[in-house]
Amino acid sequence: MPADVILRTLNLGKRYKNRWATEDVNLEIQRGDVFGFLGPNGAGKSTTIRMILSLIQPTTGSVELFSHQLQTEREKALAKVAGIVEKPDFYLYLSAYHNMEIAGSLTLGRTPERRKITEALGLVGLIERGQDRVKTFSHGMKQRLGIAQALLCDPELIVLDEPTNGLDPQGMKEVRELIGQLSNQRGMTVFLSSHLLNEVEQVATRMAIINKGKLIVQGRVDELLRESANRILFSVEPQTRALSVLKKIRSVKNAAVNTDGIIANIEAKNIPSVVSRLVAAQCRVSSVKQQRSLEEYFLSVTEERS
Secondary structure (H helix, E strand, O other), X not given: OOOOEEEEEEEEEEEXXXXXXXXXXXXEEEOOOEEEEEOOOOOOHHHHHHHHOOOOOOOEEEEEEOOEXXXXXXXXXXXXXXXXXXXXXXXXXXXXXXXXXXXXXXXXXXXXXXXHHHHHHHHOOOHHHOOOEHHHOOHHHHHHHHHHHHHOOOOOEEEEEOOOOOOOHHHHHHHHHHHHHHHHOOOOEEEEEEOOHHHHHHHOOEEEEEEOOEEEEEEEHHHHHHHHOOEEEEEEEOHHXXXXXXXXXXXXXXXXXXXXXXXXEOOHHHXXXXXXXXXXXXXXXXXXXXXXXXXHHHHHHHHHOO
């Protein structure tokens, strides 16, 4: 494994009876990434994460972490990894600090130093609430406390499965800022699973999209969105005639109908002439829009393969 790649999956798949939850998932996460693992609910994100963290066994393929094979070197592979799958659990009638002591004892095999606990609580913005019972915490505060617990083992890779799920906008903002802080100030690699595309777009450096258990695309967020700038969405009627016209134009590639209109690959300089051809064919063009946001890109690539 190259030095900058700390997590790699090879043909990773999980089958339940006759149904594949995931199949042939090949991921590469580089050191320092905030890696967004995106997909609709039920796409296979949590199943993939559970295989990466050795919570379930894969049906096919392998996982390599920090140059160690998970199947044969589990302890070494996971030594620098921390993960939160779904929501973290706590002893609600104990304080945040006491919960940290218990979690640290289970993770490290000993009670963590007071300095270590206060440092982790401070990093997630809970130092002033350390002696308060967790039952008084909001959902967002509990999520941040879960991340603080994960930090006790000084991980180099932290895996977060839907960390903003169920949070209000303020809670989402707090977790998003914390992820950026872990990456920028602590140099951690963050593997972030989510179906909330706008949240991931604000923090991720690289990403992969999974749909119906299959990996669709993977790469740098800025590069993928730059490629999508040539993806043009036409709101035009009648669609059948417009699609026929577009498919005959040499500068238009991959024209197809989706739920919002007709999408095609066209360089910006060719858009005026394409619109003129549509109008000349008596098509009513209501709007022409470049597909730039992560949400638009996600919808376009998942609909193409649905």
